[in-house]
Every structure is written in C-alpha cells, then in structure tokens.
Amino acid sequence: MITKTTPTRGQVGQASRAGTLALVGGELAFNFTNTTSGRGGARHLEHLGRPEDLAVWAHHAKIIGKKSARDLQRRFGDSPGLAGELQHRALELRDVVYAIGATLAAGKPTRSEDVDRLTGIHAQCVRVGHLRKIQGLYGWTWNIETYPVEAILGPIVLSALSIVCQADLSRIKQCPGRDCGWLFFDITKNKNRRWCEMEVCGNRAKQHRLRKRRRPR
16 A cells, blocks of 8 residues: 655645655556646646656556666656657546546546547557466566556556446546546445545545635624
C-alpha cells in the first residue's frame, strides 16, 4: 500500500507531485487519469508537464522499477524525440481514459470514437509486447529498453480495457470535490463511496458546509 502525503491540489502553480500523488483510483488506469485535477477550471493542476514526470509517476505506480525510471530520464536528454513521443502518447491515452471514465461515471453511453481510440492505442502496445507466464499466470510484458513508450502505456491501457470489458460499470465514480474531478472504482459493499479521499475532498466539503451555516444571516 502506498503511503501518501497530504494532498495540496488546490495550490495553483505548485511543482509536479508525480512521485507522491495518492493512488486512490482503485485501478491503474484511473490513477493515471488522476495525475491532473480541476480540468477546465482556473485551478487546474498538471503533474505530468514533462516527460521526466511520466517516468517518476510510472515508478511511483509500480509500472517500472527505480533503475528503469532513472535510465529513461537519462535517455530523454539524448533523445528529445523519444521524450516528445512519450509525452504526446501518454497524454492522449490519459484524455481518452478520462473521457470514457467520466462518461460512465455519469451513467451515460460512451462515444464510439473514444472507444475506438482506446482500442487503437491497445493495438499499438500489444503489437510490440510479449505474452509471458509470470507467477503461474500469463500476462503482457514489454522490453523497456526497446519499447519504452509501450512499456509504460501498455499496462495502463490494459487496465482501462479490463474496467470497460469486465468490471461493474456502476462502480465507476467521479469525485464531486471542488477543483478535483478524480475518477475511482468504488469497491465498497454498498457502493457508497463518494469522494476520492474523505480526508481531503470530503473534509473540504464538510468545512465549507460548516462555514456556510455559521455565516450571519
């Protein structure tokens, strides 16, 4: 279990927290969409502003090891093309997973173009992947030295597809907290989870209600 620091997503202009963001999405794909918050608002925060941030987050999310993350960051300096490709394709994947997740959280049908984009990204990744037996089960693996982009994005897109194809879609939810919008998969028995984190967005909403009641009429 990841030990998280106290989030400060409301601070505009803060440095990237790619290596310390709370992984509370319940699924890898949703943890990835939660690398930004407050989409479309004045307090929008982006934690994957640089390719280096992606390497840091991928290690934080246990997609790649610490050494692989460091090696990848060094490669960015020698290969700006690789850095740019990873940044572009990663943010494209994040956008489409968020679009699908937010739509399903609202109880609406997904757009066919979003699903097509997701399956297209999946095809790009598995084309260079290998099916290997790991701890008694078969799973997709990628050679990070040869295919660094797919090694990071492959597990994320597989997570997204498993949610769409196999999960209880009614458990996909979006935090209603101000300047948040994080997605998560609700695993509570009665599907009664409301917030990304009760101690963050939940408490903010509680404090807001208390201040509102105390205001003189």
